[in-house]
Amino acid sequence: MDVIAREVILARRPANRQDFGGFEIVERAVPSVRAGHVLVESTALSIDPSMIPRLxxxxxxPKFAIGDVIESRAVGRVIETADERLSVGDWVLHSGGWRDRAVVDAATASLIEPTDAVPPETWLGVLGAPGLTAFVGLAVAEFTSDDVLWVSGAAGAVGSAVVQLAKSRGAGTVIGSAGGADKCRYLTDVVGVDAAIDYRAGDLASAVRSATDGLDVYFDNIGGSHLEAALATMNVGxxxxxxxxIETYGTRGPxxxxxxxxxxxxxxSMTGMLVTDHLEMRAAFLAEAVPLVESGRLASETTRFSGLESVADGFASLLSGDGKLGKTVIDLT
Amino acid sequence: MDVIAREVILARRPANRQDFGGFEIVERAVPSVRAGHVLVESTALSIDPSMIPRLxxxxxxPKFAIGDVIESRAVGRVIETADERLSVGDWVLHSGGWRDRAVVDAATASLIEPTDAVPPETWLGVLGAPGLTAFVGLAVAEFTSDDVLWVSGAAGAVGSAVVQLAKSRGAGTVIGSAGGADKCRYLTDVVGVDAAIDYRAGDLASAVRSATDGLDVYFDNIGGSHLEAALATMNVGxxxxxxxxIETYGTRGPxxxxxxxxxxxxxxSMTGMLVTDHLEMRAAFLAEAVPLVESGRLASETTRFSGLESVADGFASLLSGDGKLGKTVIDLT
Known part of the structure; x- marks a missing residue:
């Protein structure tokens, strides 16, 4: 009897950044589990700002193709295996996309070991691509603890990891910005910024100037108005x-x-980065991040949208920033 | 009896990038020539795009201050000396600003040795700051002869030097852009680009794509629409x-x-540079550039505006690009 997977495909390309109604849920028989592969039942799927320009x-x-399942990282348990490296019941991080069941190449799935304190979706967030992105970005910026750092989108999955990694390395001044008083409280109380800026509360460049005499490093997750404020407040060099x-994804100006x-x-200098260019840094990242997570010094929040039907709501949340903290996932449990 | 200098001061800040009517010519007694100083009679003053945002x-x-003489590089002959390093009759490159006579610190004036083939204003152009800027910019970009290079503003003082330095180092593909058929002919016939692009003749990104499979290095003298076309045609990394x-100087959007x-x-990566940060590279630059100038492989044009009264016309020419080739100077001979 066929195993059926429910999957989200891109039926129609969004017309603009408010339009995420082009997804369709379809049911398909999963392919048979060939040698070297495993069948995974996913419990959480990643929903990520970088998907927006691909949509x-x-x-x-690479754009998402019409009719194809949305590519994404996911976590789940192995329910059938044809590879000796993975057993039924193992938790894995994989790239099976937005579907509840996926057959994946065992070589591309990473065994993870969740605990009560470190749940599976942590590997989609602070121990996954967002955390590694934070680590790589600090390396690309040649960040040292002497640098005055501003992180935009600091309540998000990447931004909150950047702040915490920098502070755990002894950084003197780390500013974080986010939208709204609740998020700023989170930045101060949990993430541990030295100054929290609510970008909705007033002029961003003025707020940066009030918090510091000048920035050495700006970690940009937002672009647009935030980048403009950084350019106006950076130190020479x-x-x-x-x-x-994210402010400009799906737009073409102004x-x-x-x-x-x-x-x-x-x-x-302004340097663009994609984490996928730097996967060789993963071991060094985990060596630094896992002890911090275990000791609570690298905290992470998860914002959950329930079920495959919730993806449009998830994107609306990412774009507006409303109510969103840390990593956004589609919860399938 | 006092020696009188005629000088250009900034009487009023420009309201916009079309407004360069705020200059005033005044006559002042030059100060006495103290020890270590020389009095220079300038024959040519530099007029430079980077002055526009300072105006x-x-x-x-640093902005030009209201009431102050416009700071600039200049060339001229020593007519009075109180320093043993310089004699009356010596040609010097100095920073005496927009005036016909200037008292300058001998330590900041560079002795130059013009010939019939290499006239004094060459030290305001291809052997001066624009040439050094080209040299430094190629170093900042870590340019190698394997790189496919696009230089915007390639008929200008900096751009034409960039192209010629790159080609003399064996560069395979160097594209130059400028405005109008005459300048493009100059790029092909004199400067030696592999492909000339007239940015007024059609879509810039399409023209770049026709000339190359992708850019490794973009040397930006123009910004705005040119930078947009480069972003659309760069290779990964x-x-x-x-x-x-210059396209955005004196504007605040769109x-x-x-x-x-x-x-x-x-x-x-995108890296900003100012030549004044890299004056230690001058010796290496001259070692490369002087033989090229002498052998005619580093050609330079000079566009002359006659007299201190012509500065507004000079800026209009810089901003429109019309009729301008190579280095723009105010000729005082």
Whole structure:
């Protein structure tokens, strides 16, 4: 008897960044589990800002194809195995996409060992791609603990990891920004920023200037108005690592920042990064991050959307930032 | 009897990038020539795109102050000396600003040795700051002869030097862009680009794509629409050196480029530079450039505006690009 998977496919490309109604849920028989493969029942799927330009096709990166299942990272348990490295019942991090059951190459699935304190979806967040992204971004920026750092989107999965990694390394001044008083309280009380900035509460550049005499490093998760404020407050020779520009995903202007000439006058560097270029850093990342997670110094929140039907709500939350803390997942439990 | 200098001061800050009527010519007695100083009669003054944001105050760099003489590089002959390193009749490159006679610190004046083939204003152009800027920019971009290079503003003082330095080092593919058929002919016939692009003749990104499979290095003198076209045509891992953004000087939007997210998806780096940070490279630059100038492989044009009264026309020419080739100077001979 066929095993059936429910999957989310892209039926129609979004017309704009408010339009995420083009998903369709279909049922398909999963393929047979060939040698070297395992069948996984996923409990949580990743929903990620970087998916937005791949949906809207406003990117140089590979677009999601119409009719295809949405590619994503996921965690789940092995329910059938044809590979000696993985047993039934094992928890794995895999790239099976937005479906409840997936056959995946065992070589591409990573065995994880959740505990009560460190649940499976942690590997989609602070111990997964977002955490590694934070680690890589700090390396790309050549961050040292002497640098004054601003992290935008600091209540998100990547941003909160950046702040905590930097502070655990002894950073003097780390500023985090987010939208709304609740998130700023979270930044101060849990994430541990030295100054929290609510970007909805007033002029961003003025707030950065009030918090510091100038930035050495800006970790950009937002782009647009936030990048403009950073350009206006960087020290000469400052470094910007461009990790995300969610403010401009799915748009084609008007294009902030309006002050890009500051790149010249302040002799800044701005470097784009994709975590997938740096997977060789994963071991070094885990060596630093796992003890921090276990000791509670690298905290992580998960915002859950329930069921495959909730993906449009998930994207709306990512784009508005409302009510979202840490890593956003689709919960299938 | 006092020696009188005519000088250009900034009487009023420009209201916008079309407004360069705020200059005033005044006559002042030059100060007495103290020990260690020389009095120079200047024959040519530099007029430079990077002055525009300093005039409009749209920069982090030191603004020109109201009532002050405009700071600039100049060349001229020593007519009075109180320093043993310089004699009456010597030609010097100095920073005496926009005036016909200037008392300058001999330690900051460089002795130059013009010939019939290499006239004094060459030290304001290809052997001066623009040439050194080209040299430094290629170093900042870590340019090698394997890189496919696009230089915008390639008919200008900096751009034409970038192209010629790159080609003399054996570069395979160097694209140059400029405005109009005459300049493009100059790029092909004199500067020696492999492909000339007239940015007024059609879509810039399409033209770059026709000339190459992708850019490794973009040397930006223009910003705005040109930077947008570069972002759309760079290879993964490409490097942008931000030297000038004349298209956006004196404006505050609308802000091209609209596709800054390409920084992330193509993993680009963008680095701003000011030549004044790298004056230690001058000796290495001259060692490379002087033989090239003498052998005619580093050609340079000079666009002359006659007299101190012509500065507004000079800026209009810089901003429009019309009729301008190579280095723009105010000729006082």
């Amino acid at each position: 809207t096709a406003d990117t140089y990166a 400052g470094r910007i690592v461009s990790c995300g520009m 294009a902030a920042p309006r002050n890009l000439t500051e790149i010249i006058t302040r002799r800044l | 409009t105050a749209d920069t982090y760099a 490409g490097r942008i050196v931000s030297c000038g953004m 802000a091209a480029p609209r596709n800054l997210t390409e920084i992330i998806t193509r993993r680009l």
